[in-house]
Amino acid sequence: MASSSSPLQISINPTMATISKSITNRGPSKKPPNFEDTATPPPLINITSNNKPLISASMPAKIKPSQGLSLISIVSDASFMNWTAKDAIDLAKFHPIPCVFAMCLLFFMGVEYTLFMIPSSSPPFDLGFLATEPLHRLLSSRPALNTLLAALNTVFVGMQTTYILWTWLVEGRPRATISTLFMFTCRGILGYSTQLPLPQGFLGSGVDFPVGNVSFFLFFSGHVAGSVIASLDMRRMKRWEMAWLFDSLNALQMVxxxxxxxxYTIDLAVGVGAGMLFDSLAGKYQESKRRRGLTKEEGLVQQHD
Structure with a gap:
């Protein structure tokens, strides 16, 4: 007895083309639909009965050409895949400073992750204080010597200020002055934002700058940064002897x-970096103003033409 149910339909699509077969009735094959632009390709095998799916095995999604870059191709095209032993030797030979920095990175990572943190109840650890402990004992026992060195330091600060203002008011070169304004503005913001505690054993003097035993920001050292700014300007003007003099006095000042x-040691180290940074920023500021002025002049000339 023939069954009244719909015939079993098997659809096999091995290569994106559909072959329709009917067990009871073979009809002409139809042209497969165009699945070129579809996100998901048609099933590889479809078995249906009474228009209900029984088995469906789908093919993996087709990779578009834009997605052709795989992890393997990226790695194979990477620069380090072409490195040789000779390249490693040349790296150490022609770029020793970055290699030293790389070794320092590994060393200080080990130091940082293994040292014991300073408790909040203890004073900060400062390597510079340990190195200058004999000088600290000497100045503590001889207040007159401490006052003399403080007065000499104030004279040196006056030398810095005089030179920086001279370059602007007399020579007409404002870069050092702009650098100093940038530097002290940043120092004021940072010094007020994080107010470090006064180091234990501080030896103050009424003649030290700022004169009068007034309060001051610890981070970062304006003495050191101002001296660096003046020294860099001297080097630009090829005043080598003055630059070396300022650098030597600055080193003695830090000691x-x-x-x-x-x-603190960090105040002095950042002071050196701050002097270099703000000197560079002042140069970029002047260059931007110069270019803007040239652009405006060119625009005026074009308008007159």
């Missing part, structure tokens, strides 16, 4: 500040 506990 004295550590010996009197007037600054």
């Amino acid at each position: 004295r500040l550590l010996g009197t506990r007037g600054h």
Whole structure:
């Protein structure tokens, strides 16, 4: 007895083409639909009965050409895949400083992750204070010597200020002055934002700058940064002897500040970097103003033409 149910339909699509077969009735094959632009390709095998799916095995999604870059191709095209032993030797030979920095990175990672943190109840650890402990004991026992060195330091600060203002008011070169304004503005913001505690054993003096034993920001050292700004300007003008003099006095100033506990080591180190940074920023500021002025002049000339 023939069944009244719909015939079993098997659809096999091995290569994106559909072959329709009917067990009871073979009809002409139809042209497969165009699945070129579809996100999901048609099933590989479809078995249906009474228009209900029984088995469906789908093919994996077709990868578009835009998705052709795989992890393997990226790695194979990477620059380091072409490195050789000779390249490693040349790296150490022609770029020793970055190699030293790389070794320092690994060393200080080990130091940082293994040292014991300083408790909040203890004073900060400062390597510069340990190195200048003999000088600190000497200045503590001889207040007159401490006052003399403080007065000499104030004279040196006056030398910095005089030179920086001279370059602007007399020579007409404002870069050092702009650098100093940038630097002290940033120092004021940072110094007020994080007010470090006064180091234990601080040896103050009424003649030290700022004169009068007034309060001051510890981070970062304006003494050191101002000296660096002046020294960099001297080098631009090829005043080599003055530059070396300022650098030497600045180094002595840093030793004295550590010996009197007037600054932490980090204050002095950042002061050197700040002087270089703001000198560079002042140069970029002047260059931007110069280019803008040239652009305006060119625009005026074109209008007149």
